[in-house]
Ligand SMILES: Cc1cc2nc3c(=O)[nH]c(=O)nc-3n(C[C@H](O)[C@H](O)[C@H](O)COP(=O)(O)OP(=O)(O)OC[C@H]3O[C@@H](n4cnc5c(N)ncnc54)[C@H](O)[C@@H]3O)c2cc1C
């Protein structure tokens with residue numbers, strides 16, 4: 001049960017090894033925190049991440065979770081509540097970027113990416129939200145991306161999944177608001193994380209720490225959407241409306 | 254029983270709402286409602302004057318006891334009143350004051366219910382001589398988790414009685430209580446007021462004079478810095494006797510009919526209007542307005558006990574981020590901890606409107622009752638203040654290291670550790686609760702947050 005200062009006691013990270021997600025967890029940790037759940041497909045990597053979070057009085061629980069296995073999500077979310085009680089904040093941070101091959105020859109890769117980034121995100125978000133609706137409170141952080149604001153030729157499938165979950169989160173956020181659950185959509189630009197290692201940084205590149213700081217501020221002030229960095233919001237007002245021929249010629253990779 | 258309706262419920266601080274099913278029931282309907290308890294349990298709610306989440310039950314059922322003045326049954330010969338738990342102190346005073354009686358303990362607002370008052374074991378300006386409300390209860394009629402009704406009191410089932418006093422609604426739903434009243438000759442107060450230059454002055458004069466007066470409380474300006482740090486206005490009084498009234502007042506010595514003069518306009522800017530600048534100005538005004546020394550002033554009950562009630566819904570002045578109330582007690586001998594807290598609050602630049610200092614007398618036998626012998630300070634802080642979380646957890650450590658504790662009815666941020674250290678008899682309380690509610694029919698957001706269930 002989160003307190004009046006916006007300090008959560010129980011935090012769940014789906015994509016428990018996500019650099020951005022872990023940064024958000026670190027920013028949320030506070031003296032009242034009792035449990036952090038890292039839900040990972042790679043439990044060993046999750047244990048390494050957990051070591052950095054443990055401190056007196058905080059249980060860090062690493063559990064197996066596959067974002068693509070939609071059939072397991074409802075049971076997974078129930079087990080979270082059974083084990084840790086009310087979930088105050090759930091961060092939906094799992095996803096893959098793809099390497100571009102999915103747009104050329106490999107339609108299986110495209111389907112897998114879509115299944116994780118879109119279908120799996122939708123399914124697990126609803127599963128977690130259902131637990132929160134039962135509680136009458138809770139917050140969900142949805143890691144969207146500016147990649148979905150206007151989908152680029154560099155990653156059409158990834159961009160489309162981000163556009164998809166962003167739209168889903170907007171509409172679904174209004175549904176669960178009636179049950180006391182807060183949806184925060186976070187739209188980062190290029191973030192230096194393991195997802196982008198080796199890629200050329202985009203303009204206004206930022207860090208997981210900065211995304212986390214903006215996210216926690218947005219949670220406390222009950223915002224609907226946070227951009228990281230904030231200036232991207234204004235950039236995209238322009239970019240969204242550029243004529244196609246101009247947009248295509250921009251050096252956005 | 255009305256049909257349950259989905260409601261977003263807040264505490265008086267307007268900080269952390271949750272959604273629950275809300276129903277109104279009369280006393281006959283409570284047992285039936287208990288049978289409807291789902292996995293998120295049930296909680297009785299009074300007038301929602303607790304600042305944090307004590308009267309919320311997210312995802313569960315919240316019961317409102319309907320009430321009216323016919324549930325006030327006064328026996329003028331014995332001085333006992335039996336009053337419905339959903340009746341407010343406002344309703345009660347309108348019946349008993351004209352008949353020459355006063356409630357033995359009143360908080361700073363009369364818009365609290367009898368059930369809420371007992372569940373928080375409220376204290377007033379007279380705690381140092383009269384103790385808290387639990388000290389004045391003869392018996393309580395209560396519905397238990399199994400739907401049965403029982404009568405408890407300090408002589409009948411004392412363990413459950415004292416677990417219910419200060420038990421935050423987690424032992425059962427109170428239906429009514431029998432309270433020993435204070436006979437009064439008039440509805441006026443005789444009040445002495447003095448200004449004090451700083452905190453040490455204040456604590457010294459309270460330590461000397463308090464035991465001779467029934468009511469005593471001081472207001473401290475926590476925004477003032479430097480040599481003004483801790484400047485304060487001490488107000489003391491008692492019920493005026495007949496011969497203390499002048500001829501005009503003597504015509505209707507027991508007249509009582511307080512009115513609410515104004516309400517906060519519905520359009521308050523989202524960031525609120527109480528910030529460091531406005532609060533500093535208000536505090537300055539308040540301090541200067543107070544006489545440096547005045548004795549024997551005659552005031553009404555409302556002006557003396559419930560000044561904030563003259564403005565309805567004043568909590569909305571804090572805007573959408575709401576406010577947090579901080580109240581703690583430290584034992585006598587730990588004055589240095591009090592000084593440290595006051596200094597840190599002043600240095601933090603937090604805009605604290607109305608900080609109230611008072612001396613508590615001895616604790617009663619209730620394991621979760623807040624008051625204990627010592628100094629208590631209560632203050633409001635805007636919920637959105639930067640650094641508030643670190644400030645408050647830091648102050649908590651000072652208070653706990655001094656052997657003090659925090660008030661559940663006001664709390665909105667504590668850690669489990671703060672509860673364990675502040676309330677060493679918590680396990681004793683839990684054991685009694687487990688006997689009457691093994692399946693956790695009674696639940697609240699506060700109970701979940703602080704690990705009481
Ligand atoms: C302006 C202001 C000044 C205040 N001054 C003081 C003060 O001087 N001293 C002080 O001690 N407190 C003070 N308070 C706090 C207040 O007295 C307590 O929070 C009190 O409990 C509020 O009563 P309520 O009817 O609003 O109860 P709620 O806030 O609705 O509920 C409080 C608790 O009581 C329980 N409860 C309510 N009814 C029942 C019932 N029928 N059976 C079982 N449990 C029940 C609830 O479950 C909950 O745990 C002040 C509050 C305000 C807003």
Ligand SMILES: NC(=O)c1ccc[n+]([C@@H]2O[C@H](COP(=O)([O-])OP(=O)(O)OC[C@H]3O[C@@H](n4cnc5c(N)ncnc54)[C@H](OP(=O)(O)O)[C@@H]3O)[C@@H](O)[C@H]2O)c1
Nearest residue numbers: 015017018019020066067068094095143145190191193195
């Ligand atoms: N980095 C950016 O530039 C950027 C920009 C905007 C938005 N985002 C979004 O922010 C979120 C977090 O990204 P990040 O930068 O923190 O990258 P990251 O460190 O690579 O995190 C993504 C995580 O998702 C996990 N994951 C992938 N598939 C999974 C599956 N099927 N089941 C469970 N977990 C799975 C990965 O776990 P493994 O370690 O097991 O692969 C990885 O820990 C993603 O949604 C991303 O799209 C990132």
